[in-house]
Amino acid sequence: MTFLSAAIFSLGIFHMTNAAKLRCYRGSLDNYLTAPLDKPLTIANSSCIDKALPTVVYTFGYRGRVDGPATTAVLTAYLDTKKRNVILLDWEQEAKSGALGIALGYTLYAVPNAKKVGLELGESLVKLAKTGLNTTMVHLVGHSLGAHIMANAGKRARERGYVVSRITGLDPARALFEGSFAIQSGLDRTCAKFVDIVHSDPGGYGTSSSAGTVDIWPNYAGSGGTQPGCPNGDFEMFSADGKHYGYFLRIP
Template identity: 30%
Template sequence: MVDVFFNNWDNSGFNNSRPIDTSDPTYVIVHGYQSTGGNPDNNFTPQAWMSEMAENIRDLEGNDANILVVDWQDGADTLNYPAAADRVDDVGVEVANYLLDQGVNPADTTLIGHSLGAHVMGEAGEELRERSGEVDLLIGLDPAGPEFEGGWFSSANPTDDRLDPTDADRVVAFHTSSTLGYDDPLGDFDVYVNWDDWFQPGSWNFADNHSYAHTLYNDLLEGNQFPQNNGTIFSLSTVQNDSITGSKSVDTFAV
């Protein structure tokens, strides 16, 4: 069993004595491969993007939200990527168990995961749907491709072993890396970001492209909007709008 820690974000930092208020909406953020959400061994220090995202959500919601930053470094911090990928289901079940134990309402819950974390949240969403009710919104930030999308000698994982549209009422997937991310559509709404460019803004390698997904989502949470050449605007409301479905190409270089 992988050690999983659930850190409660208060204002500008963790406060694990803060109780879960089941009358408030709940946001859950989880990391991917070779990453951390904060645990006793690192003095509860999460990745910078996770802290930024938790604080951005707090700024949007005020004090009326539960914001959980999940750590599964015990299973993710290994050179053996396939082993980490094999732990996704177990971690997802642990996330679901925790939320159910806390009495959280799935219909008022948003799950957010990067890379392998996107598939963790897919499993969590599936568990919650089967045992309690459907999650409101699931955001997959460049869901991991290797070990999930198949290749020359293997087929793609079945939907119950990866993120898919049934894992929440609305599943949105950001695609920012064709090398490390899952290339085919995975959600109700799939956003292909700068898909014809070699590198994402501020990126110089494929790992940076992979990380751009959480950079972009933080930008959206902060209120940034991206005008498109066709006259539309890509913003947080685009992501949250249930009527916008299918696959969409987005250019964040456009002015």
């Protein structure tokens, strides 16, 4: 760990919380069971988990919300199949920008929190695996900074002897993970048995490197640009970055 990364991680500790939780759905968005991230056994033997079915765990990125449009769309699509256990990693409190604003909040709060939450999720997956959940049927899906959360979860589970079947990264966050100021290791093909990455904003808010087992580049012609229908510099709406879930939901 470099001095810069150690300093950022240390500063981030002051904003770390233990608010992250798992939300396990019972067939619809308004019917779910919640458990603290570090105490997942509440859901292990509940009616929301069928250990014979595959399990998908989704999470959002920086400043994301449990009721945000991307979260709602992805969860609804999975619930509609009625063929998977569906779990949301809710780290909304840890993903906030805090009092320092968007840029500093990301650097000093959200990135350190994301690493902590990811490692805790990995430990939770191990606990669930010990109750009979088959990690070879677990699919982790994360958007932006959430993709790196899933990366850390996959790495931690592997360290404990359990390999996650698949991780999907939807525009993994670029800032502090790629380029001259990279201080964190993010999602790559070693984090799970299969890693697919959707790049709808490469070189912008999302990474531009081919780091997955498979990398998907919608509407990409080898240079920077915006997605169809997205204005340039639309920070608040994350327009090009916000295309990720639409493309993902079209993947068979």
